Amino acid sequence: MNNAAHIYMKQKHIYGFLAGVVIGVLGGLIGLGGAEFRLPLLIGLFAFPALDAVILNKAMSLVVVTSALPFRASTVSWQAIADNWQVILNLLAGSLIGAWLGAGWATILRSEGLYKIIAFLLLAIACVLAGSHMVHGSGKPLLENVIALAVSGVLAGFIIGIVAALLGVAGGELLIPTLVILFGVNIKLAGSLSLAISLPTMLVSFARYSRDSSFSVLGANRSFLFIMAAGSLCGTWIGGMLLGIVSESILIPMLVLLLILSAIKVWRHTLIGGAR
Structure with missing residues (x-):
């Protein structure tokens, strides 16, 4: 490796670590894997x-999600999560199937088509996120009929699993409003349940x-993956400590704007010859 290439790789690793920290903080704060913000960076x-x-994004999302859960335990207990095991299994019944199918579709799509799908889904997630911070758990499920609720949970999980696999994301941006609206869970508990x-779900995809x-x-970019994942670990720890301190009324609108800008950037990638 010549000197110029060595400098480039060093800069790439530094930027990767810093990006991982910032994204990890978001994951720890609001129960997301942060992958919806990482994906545009990996592409752009x-x-x-x-x-x-998408594959790199999925690998790093696993790190963020695995670490964010225990980091949030000081605010949302393990017992509170265990008490909602039926809700978890209900959504998993659909999300595991959706994740397998979504990952399969992603591998056969042409790059240009995948870029467009990614841009559309990022925009859709921005819209969901914009509305989700205005809803609050009612403390009881939206549907009184147990069978109807279970079927709705499976269908919602199936769609979320597909989206999560196509973007390489954790799916929290869709899971959280589903948990809040459909199952009446409060927002902080919903973050940990998601x-x-x-x-x-991510393990299946x-x-x-x-x-x-x-x-x-993953093998070809092992060092970059580990460094960005290390940044994510630092970020999720910081995000977990800040949970309950940073106001969602400020955080959510900023994230929505970031997602919209990211969607535009990824869509333009197909217009300027970025697709391969």
């Missing part, structure tokens, strides 16, 4: 092709991606 700043970016649901040749991107 670090110039990874769409599918490679992490508990996201982890097995990750297993499906491992069957595709593009999975080799």
Whole structure:
């Protein structure tokens, strides 16, 4: 490796670590994997092709979600999560199937099509996130009929699993409003429950991606992956400590704007010859 290449790799690792910290803080704060913000960076700043970016994103999301859950335990107890095991299993019944199918579709899509889907889904997530901070858990499920509630939970989980696999995200931005509106869970508990649901969902889509040749991107970028993941770990710890301190009335609008700008940037990627 020549000197110029060495300097480039060093800068890439530094930027990767710093990006991981910032994204990890978001994950710890609001129960997201932060992958919806990481994905545009992997595509735009670090110039990874769409599918490679999704797979890298999924790997780092696993780190964030796994660490964010215990970091939030001082505010939301393990017992509170365990008490809602039926809700977790209900959503998992759909999300695991959706994650497997979504990952399979991503591997066969042309890059240009995947870029467009990513941009659309980022915009859709921004809209969901914009509305979700205005809803509050009622303390009781939206539907009184147990069977109707269970079916709705499975369908919601299925859709969330597909979206999470296509973007390489944890799915918290969709899980949290589903938990709040459909199951009447309060917002802070919903954040931790979403992490508990996201982890097995991501493992399933990750297993499906491992069957595709593009999975080799993890080995080829091992050092970058570890460094950005390390930044994410630092960030999730900070985010967990700040939970309950930072006002969501300030945080959510900023994140919505960031998602909209990211969606525009990824969409433009298909227009300027970025698709491969």
